[in-house]
Amino acid sequence: MLNTPVTSKQPHSVPTIKDVAKAAGCSTATVSRALATPEKVSDATRKRVNQAIAQVGYSPNIAARNLRRAESKTIVALLPDISNPFFSEIISGMEDVAHQAGYQILIGDCEHDPARAEAYFRLLSTNQADGIVLMTSEIPKALVKQADGQASFPLVMACEFFSDIDLPLIAVDNHQASCQAIDYLVSLGHRRIATLSGPANNPICQERNRGYRDTLAAHQLSNEARIAEGNFGFRSGYQQGLALLEGKAPRPTAIFCHSDEMAVGVLKAARQLGIRVPDQLSVVGFDNIGLSEYCDPELTTISQPRNEIGQQAMQLLLHLLRGEQAIRHQTLSSHLIVRKSTGRLKGQP
Amino acid sequence: MLNTPVTSKQPHSVPTIKDVAKAAGCSTATVSRALATPEKVSDATRKRVNQAIAQVGYSPNIAARNLRRAESKTIVALLPDISNPFFSEIISGMEDVAHQAGYQILIGDCEHDPARAEAYFRLLSTNQADGIVLMTSEIPKALVKQADGQASFPLVMACEFFSDIDLPLIAVDNHQASCQAIDYLVSLGHRRIATLSGPANNPICQERNRGYRDTLAAHQLSNEARIAEGNFGFRSGYQQGLALLEGKAPRPTAIFCHSDEMAVGVLKAARQLGIRVPDQLSVVGFDNIGLSEYCDPELTTISQPRNEIGQQAMQLLLHLLRGEQAIRHQTLSSHLIVRKSTGRLKGQP
DNA sequence: AGCTAAAATGTAAATGTTTACATCCAAATT
DNA sequence: AATTTGGATGTAAACATTTACATTTTAGCT
Incomplete structure (x- = not known):
């Protein structure tokens, strides 16, 4: 129990799943299963594996996982201009549900530059991103045409939309x-x-x-x-x-x-x-x-309701990614907040 | 030239470096070199490879590359609160030089939550991130202690700093x-x-x-x-x-x-x-x-000079990552902008 | 022409996971 | 007791690159 930490090969190499397997006295497959599908592993071995993981200080190499699973657990949040404070709370909402589901958010600031938008879309085809939440319509329509009407393309719009392209959308009326x-x-x-x-x-x-x-x-x-x-x-x-x-x-x-x-x-x-x-x-x-x-x-x-817009958009995207049925269009309610900048005319006009 | 696109195995599989190699009539190693170190490949083959790439519509699988190279080409920008507009221009500056160098930026919003900060730091050890630009001192010091004085730890601070920990820093006085x-x-x-x-x-x-x-x-x-x-x-x-x-x-x-x-x-x-x-x-x-x-x-x-702060911080981080010598502390100049909210007292006090 | 050095290319191992398939074993059924 | 079943585990291939090393080709000499 008080063994010195085991790092088999190099003195300072990062422990891999093999090290865990060795320490737990089982195969790497079992370790992998203990992590991904714990119910398929007996209680006893699961416990041993978890101990081994703690003992060697293992954490999975994400690049290897992404390669093998052909996914990235990354969602791109594409927006026209990061300095616009309007978006920050939407992003917060997105992060809440994304992190919950084990996804990361990559913020893509287009800066009104079509080339940037294109670069972020390319992340999809190279498996660097699993989906996109699109918050700007200022991008080349061609990028988004492929998703038109498709039930499976992992893209949802938030707030903004295209009048002539049918995409999943969360927005106010x-x-x-x-x-x-x-x-x-x-x-x-x-x-x-x-x-x-x-x-x-x-x-x-x-x-x-x-x-x-x-x-x-x-x-x-x-x-x-x-x-x-x-x-x-x-x-x-x-x-x-x-x-x-x-x-x-x-x-x-x-x-x-x-x-x-x-x-x-x-x-x-x-x-x-x-x-x-x-x-x-x-x-x-x-x-x-x-x-x-x-x-x-x-x-x-x-x-x-910016936070809610972000949450719903991400929720919807996750549904799409899982191939689940989902309501593709959702309009949330806005409301007028009356403060001091409006009133009846007074004095000479 | 007007061939139908070649995708060897499955009808819809993404083309890999093998497909390119086949199309160019060379080995995958040569293709890889043509991309990473073009000067080590003859003009003729380089041309053939590039044509092949265009022909099959290849783009490298980043997860595989990251796995093999044990890097992620991702920099985390850690900040206390994404809704603070002060940071957006710093990030823009960072993006400029990061993209230039082939790096992505992952924005880490700590929301004043130590657990979040820790999660982002963990990305470093799992090779999901290559470095961190830290723009908040509101994180557990333990996270950053390991970098104290180290010339090689890939972390630089921007604007904020710790009084008792010596880290590379770009800031104003x-x-x-x-x-x-x-x-x-x-x-x-x-x-x-x-x-x-x-x-x-x-x-x-x-x-x-x-x-x-x-x-x-x-x-x-x-x-x-x-x-x-x-x-x-x-x-x-x-x-x-x-x-x-x-x-x-x-x-x-x-x-x-x-x-x-x-x-x-x-x-x-x-x-x-x-x-x-x-x-x-x-x-x-x-x-x-x-x-x-x-x-x-x-x-x-x-x-x-927010944009410059971002640029310099990223520049410095890149130097660290390349193991190059670099000036670890840089103070940029701020200046007072006089507008209308200040003046001499007038009227009764 | 013959030799050497350098440049270009190929072969195959390595990266760390996941997972299809095979195997093993114990429990349940006959 | 023999057979079947299903669960638990192991084996090894696969994922798409990069790169050390080996091999071939070319160029540069004398």
Whole structure:
């Protein structure tokens, strides 16, 4: 029991399954089984094996296992930009369930570069990754075409999607969320409501813009529709905010932004132009990132259940990997969080 | 040339190096060499091999390579909290040079949980990772003790460090940065300058607090020293900000915060208490994250060259991995960015 | 031409697992 | 007592590379 640790060959070599087998007095196959399928091994030997493992300090060589099993236990989380805080909580959710199931997460930051996305997809075919959770639609469609309609391709989308390709998807109802925001603004008395959208070719933005137009139409405000295009970041929010607010066109009294960062950019633009929020301008954001409670004024925004999105997406992917039946489309509910950046108009317009 | 693709065995099996060898009319060893050490293969065969590779659509099986070479080409980036935007640009920097050198980055989010940190360290011994860039000191010291002083252990720290363990380190001079911030506040006429520190047991915070005290002392202000403790996040900034500003003690006229998020939290606290920034209170942040240009007022802060930190840290780690000589400690320069949250006192105090 | 050195290539072992198949043994059934 | 069954274990092949070593080819000399 107090033997010196046994490392058969080299003085400092890492113990392998052979060392364990020797120490336990059985074959490597049995050791392997004791680890992978304990129920197929007798209680007595299982115990001996476990002792041996502890004794020699064994842990399996993952490369060898991956090679033999032709899998990697790695999931790629593909996103457009790692610095966007929106994604971090989704990833946390993914990690929870992935780790639980013995999977690792490899974060793939595309940086809006198709080549990067392609490189990460290649990991699939080389068995370096078992599946992908895709959180951006800014990648070459060709990469994803092979998965269209396929029940078995290990890919699920989270939040983002393609309008013309049928992939498993976990997301909120962007159309409905947008309707809710606009409805709320109308209920406050706003008529000239602008939208500061994300990239126009982004399907989720198209969904939101559709909701925007539908709701305006429902209130006979269709000719007030006005959509500016940003890229979700602070800077574009500020720039487009300035453009919306100081242009010659009659100034909007409310702006619905497709991200919180853009909304904060709009707040800065308004401040700079001496436009008071919410008295003269209402601003609504999207995502409810941490910042939205700490900017001035605190941001009214739409909250997505980010952690849950991550969990469900990973769950779904695991189902696909196991070849189990699974619901391919799931829409989770968002909700409007009313804070201080929205209200009825006050004072001169 | 227009042959149907050759996949020798199964109709849909992934082509291996054998298929390439067959197609190129040489041995697998030659193919392997053509890829790993092209200069050891004649021009003619190299060309043939490359054609064959393209023809059969071969890409190497990484698990097999890793197994044989006993490496993983993976670097773990260990950080305390992935949602902190401060780290994202460091990671970008790391990725640049890592990818260049054929390495992947695995982001390890410790979530302040020692068990997680341990799990990531274990990847080293199982050859699942070749090295670690450590960006948090909130892990069990035992994990890192083995690397103390060692020239060969593949670990480098970025930004954070341990005061009592000698590890390769890329960081800014926190003491000096702190001095510069406090000096600047003093030069504006401030006397009651408080610090909102990160966790008191964090060495970088200790460095900054030492700079704070030293600078106060240099100006005969030692008895004005007052340090509150937060955790770098918005919320703690807000809470500690309230405590500092509405306590019975004479209210500070300036607060130096160890993160921008905390500074923004302080801004909110001040706003809530009707304290005007910068007229009645100056606030300095740390890190210069994107937000600091878009909050109100824009934040005076200390900028760290995050991208460069990431690059240098990875560079250094690669040197260690190759067993090359390298400078183990590098301090990069930070600088103070003066914006709108600092100034001389105005109006009634 | 003959010899040597260097370059190019091939052979086969090695990497650490998993797993199909074979074997063994004890218990259950006849 | 003989046979069957099923569980437990062992044997050895397979996974796709890399690389030490051996062999062949080429080039460079005299």
